[in-house]
Amino acid sequence: MNKAMFATGLFAAALTSPAIAQDLPATRAQLDLAVGQYFTGADRNGDGQLDRAETAAVLGVTRATLARRDQMPFSFDTDADGRPRISVDQGGMLNMLYQQVDHNGDDRLSLAEARSAARERFNAADANRDGTLDKAELAAAERQLGSIRRAIEAAQ
Numbered sequence: 492m493n494k495a496m497f498a499t500g501l502f503a504a505a506l507t508s509p510a511i512a513q514d515l516p517a518t519r520a521q522l523d524l525a526v527g528q529y530f531t532g533a534d535r536n537g538d539g540q541l542d543r544a545e546t547a548a549v550l551g552v553t554r555a556t557l558a559r560r561d562q563m564p565f566s567f568d569t570d571a572d573g574r575p576r577i578s579v580d581q582g583g584m585l586n587m588l589y590q591q592v593d594h595n596g597d598d599r600l601s602l603a604e605a606r607s608a609a610r611e612r613f614n615a616a617d618a619n620r621d622g623t624l625d626k627a628e629l630a631a632a633e634r635q636l637g638s639i640r641r642a643i644e645a646a647q
Contacts, residue, residue, distance in 0.1 A: 526609045540599040556582045
């Protein structure tokens with residue numbers, strides 16, 4: 492499992508990249524350190540923000556996967572027999588997650604936004620509110636983010 496798994500949305504997906512195969516952070520301080528280190532490495536142009544191209548590169552998806560801001564995560568249509576069908580669009584899912592982390596809507600992810608998203612996930616995973624994630628809490632968080640990881644893998 493990757494280091495900063497608890498970032499919500501797209502940043503969570505970025506931090507679950509196979510390139511960062513280390514233990515999950517068990518405390519908020521470890522989480523902040525992991526997110527900061529990963530963010531710095533992902534910020535390829537050194538401007539202190541992750542744009543869509545940098546984020547796509549970190550995720551290992553094409554730039555076009557994150558290029559369309561209006562792309563929807565789901566599509567609705569009907570089967571040949573007339574029954575409704577919902578399909579997941581991986582690019583749309585990643586776009587939605589990116590927008591969730593981009594709190595100020597400037598289409599760039601700042602370190603503060605990334606840390607905020609990570610802390611939200613950490614706090615949600617910390618069921619007993621003791622500031623440390625035990626094995627059961629870590630396992631539960633990993634299961635919750637499995638769909639994000641699968642979306643990244645499907646888009647690659």
